[in-house]
Amino acid sequence: MSEVGGFCTHCGTPLTPENAFCTRCGAAIPASAPASVPPQAPGAAAQPQPPSADEQVLSILGGLTQSSGFMGLKKTSYTLIMTNQRLVFAQLTPAMLKVAMESARADAKSEGGGFFKQWGAQISASFQYAEKYWQIAPDAALAETPGNFVIDRGAILKMKLHAGMTRDEAADDPDYVTIKTTGGKYKMELSGGRSHAQKVLVSAGLI
DSSP states (O other): OOOOOEEOTTTOOEEOTTOSBOTTTOOBOOSSOOSSOOOOOTTSSOOOOOOOTTOOEEEEEEEEEEEESGGGOEEEEEEEEEESSEEEEEEEOHHHHHHHHHHHHHHHHHTTOOHHHHHHHHHHHHHHGGGGGGSSOHHHHHTSOTTOEEEEGGGEEEEEEEOOOOOTTSOOOOOEEEEEETTEEEEEEESSOHHHHHHHHHHTTOO
């Protein structure tokens, strides 16, 4: 029997020392997986299931932001990758965005673009970043950063879009989406607007 080298910090699955990724949920495993995280007891919230070979990406939605910390001041950006089996939330870190913007600027410069074209390319890079996930396997996207996570479609109880509230002499509150699951509730702001998000989520069969 293989030696247990700890447990997955995402779903609690027992790991062997040679595991680089969780064999159940696909999460990346640190070099030294903590042994202090036991599997969840029976009856707890449903755990992510390993995808089958026929998993297909149905739609992608970029520009999601989750607020956390004191007064919600900590902002984390995600791209939502929707497959026929699960939702993969791929974090867009500041370092990743910086690389994408620098690459877009360099490409524009190499094509003879001036300052304004280079500046426009940088702005577009932040909106077009999500498109790369059409070319990446969901498991690879999930393993990109430790902050990525997954929700099985079978665990979703309700998904709903909400309009932001307009306030006088203040910026509009952003539109947002809520996802109620068997394991908890998620709220994500939409930078691309509710209309676009609705089309994408409908095409994935989520609303």
